[in-house]
Amino acid sequence: MRHTSRVFASLSCLALLVTRTPSHAQVVADSVAQPDRARVRENAVVDTLPTVHVTDTFDRSIRRLRAASQGAITATGIASRPLTRPGAILEAVPGVLISQHSGEGKANQYYLRGFNLDHGTDMATFVAGMPVNMPSHGHGQGYSDLNFLIPELVTGVEYRKGTYFAEEGDFSGAGAAHLAYANRVDRPTAEWSQGEDGYRRGLLIGSIPAARGDLLYGLELFHNDGPWARPDDYRKVNALLRWGRTGPGSGFRLTAMGYDGEWNSTDQVPSRAVQSGHISRYGLIDPTDGGQSHRYSLSADWQRFSPRSFTQATAYAVEYGLNLFSNFTYFLDDTLRGDQFEQADRRVVTGFRASHSWNTEWAGRAVENLAGVQVRRDDIGTVGLYHTQARTRLSTTREDRVAQTSASPYAQSVMRWSPWFRSLLGVRGDAYWFDVQSDNPLNSGSEHSALVSPKLGVSLGPWAKTAFFVNVGRGFHSNDARGATITVDPRTLEPAERVKPLARATGAEVGAMSDAIHGLQTSLAFWRLDLESELVFIGDAGATEASRPSRRTGFEWTARYMAGGRIQLEADAAWSRARFTDADPAGDRIPGAVEGVVSAGVALPDARGWFAGVRLRHFGPRPLIEDNSVRSQASTLLNADLGVALGRWGRLGLEAFNLLDAKASDIDYYYASRLSGEPASGLDDIHTHPEPPRTFRLRLSAHWPWDGAAPESPRGGHPRSGATRF
Helix, strand or coil, X not given: CCXXXXXXXXXXXXXXXXXCCCCCCCEEEXXXXXXXXXXXXXXXCHHHCCCCCCCCCECCCHHXXXXXXXXXXXXXXXXXXXXXXXXXXXXXXXXXXXXXXXXXXXXXXXXXXXXXXXXXXXXXXXXXXXXXXXXCCCCCCCECCCCCCCHHHEEEEEEECCCCCXXXXXXXXXXXXXXXXXXXXXCCEEEEXXXXXCEEEEEEEEEEEECCEEEEEEEEEEEECCCCCCCCCEEEEEEEEEEEEEECCEEEEEEEEEEEEEEECCCCEEHHHHHCCCCCCCCCCCCCCEEEEEEEEEEEEEEEEECCEEEEEEEEEEEEEEEEEECCCECCCCCCCCCCEEEEEEEEEEEEEEEEEEEEEECCEEXXXXXXXXXXXXXXXXXXXXXXXXXXXXXXXXXXXXXXXXXXXXXXXXXXXXXXXXXXEEEEEEEEEEEEEECCHHHXXXXXXXXXXXXXXXXXXXXXXXXXXXXXXXXXXXXXXXXXXXXXXXXXXXXXXXXXXXXXEEEEEEEEEECCCCCEEEEEEEEEEEECCCEEEECCCCEEEECCCEEEEEEEEEEEEEECCCEEEEEEEEEEEEEECCCCCCCCECCCCCCEEEEEEEEEEEECCEEEEEEEEEECCCECCCCCCCEXXXXXXXEEEEEEEECCCEEEEEEEECCCCCCCEEEEEEEEEECCXXXXXXXXXXXXXXXXXXXXXXXXXXXXXXXXXXXXXXXXXXXXXXXXCC
């Protein structure tokens, strides 16, 4: 790959040459993903404490929570899950589903709270304090690609759902997830995984003392073909260097990450082509679809803490690129050369986040205060759409340069009125500046928009280890900058209507969380979310556009139980009702909106050297068009993980995906497309991307030096201990 030799050579050589182990290294969670001051402080000073082994999957201190749908998942809870792809780590968040409609190198599809979130709109994701979502992206608003993630280095996930938190801004209407990275690991680990369909993965991670701190290194080499008639041939390299030092009352971390990937794509295909035998279940129409992407980043995180306050600041820079070739309608628009198109995105993202929290008193009552500011700029050198054939450009549909800047101050106070009553009052301001330079001057221009979002919450209890929560708040998602300045359609040159730069979201929730039964944690939340503008999939263009207002309502229930201190049992159920709220003869259903989701799992992290886990995921049927006359089929998948410790030096594991070999769809769409020989107007049909068949992967990991200690990680990827709680 053309970026690999240039960017990763030095990181790879360093990682491969390092064989020393720290004298007493532990995994320490990245504090950027932990806005709660008390929890951040615990993690920041943990290197002065003895190793603590955490066996439960959830933070059990409900006094720290501000809503029933808020929570955190520890490294143990993540490690007990077989992962089909890096983004599947977000399925640890109750109610979240991950799928794919194209090659694995592309960002996943996300589902939560009645949304088909496309590739990330209305779900904000952060890794090591850096935002992942890309506004005004070449493929989709809020594009969130997690292929640069190394799951073995994730020490926890903190999640928040709804519009009730002042710290959360753009794309967080349905929810936000903060993934924390390790600061160091116990011992160096080398791992090799081998599976069906060309699956190969090599991993090397470790830590060494350096410059009176700790240097964490990681290197991942990956290849996968998948079951497709034309192999994906997905190749990627991930590399990471992370240095940090924690002293009395302060800490500092510097993180460099690099990702480079190339792949072929089997996009969604029309059901009629499979049913007629024109292609196989894993066949394709256009054999030249695919893409390449890279992401290089550098970030710094500084912290200062005391018994009554906590201050942190994070600065980051990301250089990113994508060239994606897709063909969703085949020969509908161009009957001779086909409808393949290229979406290109080149940008540099810079940003700064700072916050200060402190404890004080007012009228004799304890108050927890938080104030902060977030600034981000996206300098998009190229965001383009091109008509292509076999990845060769035939014409330019649109090509733009975009500069987008946002500044977002916020403040929040939590007052304890009594031992059983707390109130939360917050406010957030967001100001956006857009500048678009288009290849068609009629679509160039500048725009500015701002809004204020209040937040309010009440916590009651706990009584008998049960607490109740009520939350309301306003939020938003930004729309593509090009939609805010457009005046003519780039293809037809007909007049085009501009969209509002910022679309308002209003949410409310009532719920409860309980630890009343020893070893069992349960939560129940009823919620509602109104969106001023909905993003819907436009099949013949392979894009999204802002359109009608909507309302979603639903509930979420979760349960976690530790049986006998070893066996982990968990179950989640979520149901949503999604409707457009304006009158339209087409109907009021929102295409692709998820309705019912159920997941459950049993895990045995460690039993006399053995570990095992089984997980079930049910993805309910969904409307595919507005009148609900066409719906997708439900799917149920079963994954499993089994392994054994190999003495004191490593582990051997076997992962099984789609264990029941279900003939299910990973995703479905309904729109018009045209195959060769079909009517010029095309045919309306369900277009599907199938779930891969039953697949097995074997994983072997080794740790050194052999100091007599048994490996501690359920996945065998590395020993993860210490501050894995939030």
